[in-house]
Amino acid sequence: MxxxxxxxxxxxxxxxxxxxxxxxxNSSDPAELATHCMEDIDKEFVKKVQKGDIxxxxxxxxxxxxxxxxxxxxKAAGVSCxxxxxxxxxxxxxxxxxxxxxxxxxEASKGIDAGDEVEVDFDSGMIYNRTKxxxxxxxxxxxxxxxxxxxxxxxxxxxxxx
Amino acid sequence: xxxxxTQKILAAAAGLDKVEAGQLIEANLDLVLxxxxxxxxxxxxxxxxxxNGVFNKDKxxxxxDHFVPNKDIKSxxxxxxxxxxxxxNEITNYFEVGQMGIEHALxxxxxxxxAGDVIIGADSHxxxxxxxxxxxxxxxxxxxxxxxxTGKAWFKVPSAIKFNIVGKPDKWVSGKDxxxxxIGMIGVDGALYKSMEFVGEGIANLSMDxxxxxxxxxxxxxxxxxxxxxxxxxxxxMKEHSTRxxxxxxxxxxxxxxxxxxxxxxxxxxxIAFPHLPENTHTxxxxxxxxxxxxxxxxxxxxxxxxxLRIAARVLEDRHIAEGMRCxxxxxxxxxxxxxMEEGLLKIFIEAGxxxxxxxCGPCLGGYMGVLAEGEKCVSTTNRNFVGRxxxxxxxxxxxxxxxxxASAITGKISSPYELDM
Numbered sequence: 001m002x003x004x005x006x007x008x009x010x011x012x013x014x015x016x017x018x019x020x021x022x023x024x025x026n027s028s029d030p031a032e033l034a035t036h037c038m039e040d041i042d043k044e045f046v047k048k049v050q051k052g053d054i055x056x057x058x059x060x061x062x063x064x065x066x067x068x069x070x071x072x073x074x075k076a077a078g079v080s081c082x083x084x085x086x087x088x089x090x091x092x093x094x095x096x097x098x099x100x101x102x103x104x105x106x107e108a109s110k111g112i113d114a115g116d117e118v119e120v121d122f123d124s125g126m127i128y129n130r131t132k133x134x135x136x137x138x139x140x141x142x143x144x145x146x147x148x149x150x151x152x153x154x155x156x157x158x159x160x161x162x
Numbered sequence: 163x164x165x166x167x168t169q170k171i172l173a174a175a176a177g178l179d180k181v182e183a184g185q186l187i188e189a190n191l192d193l194v195l196x197x198x199x200x201x202x203x204x205x206x207x208x209x210x211x212x213x214n215g216v217f218n219k220d221k222x223x224x225x226x227d228h229f230v231p232n233k234d235i236k237s238x239x240x241x242x243x244x245x246x247x248x249x250x251n252e253i254t255n256y257f258e259v260g261q262m263g264i265e266h267a268l269x270x271x272x273x274x275x276x277a278g279d280v281i282i283g284a285d286s287h288x289x290x291x292x293x294x295x296x297x298x299x300x301x302x303x304x305x306x307x308x309x310x311x312t313g314k315a316w317f318k319v320p321s322a323i324k325f326n327i328v329g330k331p332d333k334w335v336s337g338k339d340x341x342x343x344x345i346g347m348i349g350v351d352g353a354l355y356k357s358m359e360f361v362g363e364g365i366a367n368l369s370m371d372x373x374x375x376x377x378x379x380x381x382x383x384x385x386x387x388x389x390x391x392x393x394x395x396x397x398x399x400m401k402e403h404s405t406r407x408x409x410x411x412x413x414x415x416x417x418x419x420x421x422x423x424x425x426x427x428x429x430x431x432x433x434i435a436f437p438h439l440p441e442n443t444h445t446x447x448x449x450x451x452x453x454x455x456x457x458x459x460x461x462x463x464x465x466x467x468x469x470x471l472r473i474a475a476r477v478l479e480d481r482h483i484a485e486g487m488r489c490x491x492x493x494x495x496x497x498x499x500x501x502x503m504e505e506g507l508l509k510i511f512i513e514a515g516x517x518x519x520x521x522x523c524g525p526c527l528g529g530y531m532g533v534l535a536e537g538e539k540c541v542s543t544t545n546r547n548f549v550g551r552x553x554x555x556x557x558x559x560x561x562x563x564x565x566x567x568x569a570s571a572i573t574g575k576i577s578s579p580y581e582l583d584m
Binding site (some may be wrong): 026065066068069155158 | 186200202206207210228283284300301304305307308311312350354355384439527528533546548549550555
């Protein structure tokens, strides 16, 4: 499985309140949440994002609230992968559980800029910056998490165990 | 190699003699929690599962608290979804408006969380129950759904940071100052994926409410959980509030910690986190310029408990808030509200010019009941000061203790009770 797209780049500590502000949490509809994704940090994001695009950030992406609405909004906006130096732990769990691919890679976080075209190979964990001609090795998931992702998230994984 | 308190609880819940940091385990759950924001998503996910209902109707707690009493039609629909699910599945611990409170104040008060428990909640501040010696951690809605259906959750066993607490705090220093000091020291990702284990003789000088506040904000340092040893005070609390039996786990002498810090409570000063991260801390003495504020919020799962209403009332008694100030006081549960009324605290608040609200998370996350306009500044006893958290993206939140919040409401600028000659 691969992801390929144009990069939106953010810094440290992108919190779930800017990914999807709580004023929109009176809805749980993915399509509606997607229309407000990243609104408080980047008003241009929803206007520009194309299916397959990639978010690259620095440390502690997704910190704050446990709202699953955050990875849901990102996925529903069309983002194919989030790459960060580190992820906040609840966001990390939630992303795996809903089937939003994420990869931890400090070097990629430093070596990729906004607007770069990036391709990710989830099987090998390789990240290719097609614009700059560079490549990075991301942190692969433990086998257990790979099984959850392969099933498409936690619920299908549990269903498959029965 | 020994185990930490957290590792021992997780090992027991997984039916293992021993676990080590990094190990993936499946643990049995004692309680699964959700609120009106996260439960509707979980309920939708659970419907996709091949199950006929919940694993145990007594071990699920549903607490609509974020946008209740319903703030708008969409919120009302969410609450209705949770209410109907609770009814359909005969959930014992569903708390309707009138019985509810802010979830993390309510559950310990109702005796639903005790030492040794493994608890997941679809709310990041679920880590609060570590104050009672439980392992509790925030998860998302899908984990909540799986937990409700199966009574199990997977965890990566965390490594730990040890905080050795010594000394006795000054009278205007409380749990909030302790945890803000720690977050300022280690940063908002300083405990990422780890448990924060608080130990030491100084814990005896922290009230249960202080311990709830400290454990509550472990997530603000990125922590998986925060946990305290169970002492006589914690046992007394559990006996008073719960009929459930509890199990005390202690860390092994040779438990491994990634880092160790000593926190001397006697050296702490009222501490304030400036916009827009909880790690941007300054002590009151380091603030040299006047910072004028528009609003004060005293409440939340962090600071809405009785100790703190008493502290705020002590500061506000026979005084009046500054002209143009809005001061919003939110007792965290109905029981706290009632007790505050009987003690005369609500009268003090109202006479000082504050308002007193029914229990709600509302203003903390910019939902309702105190949303900020562009350019406004708020001193809040809540837990997050991210961009836009309480309203407009150009508003500012200063996180502080109830003592600082109440003093600031009086002077109209960031202040401590010391400035009021208290």
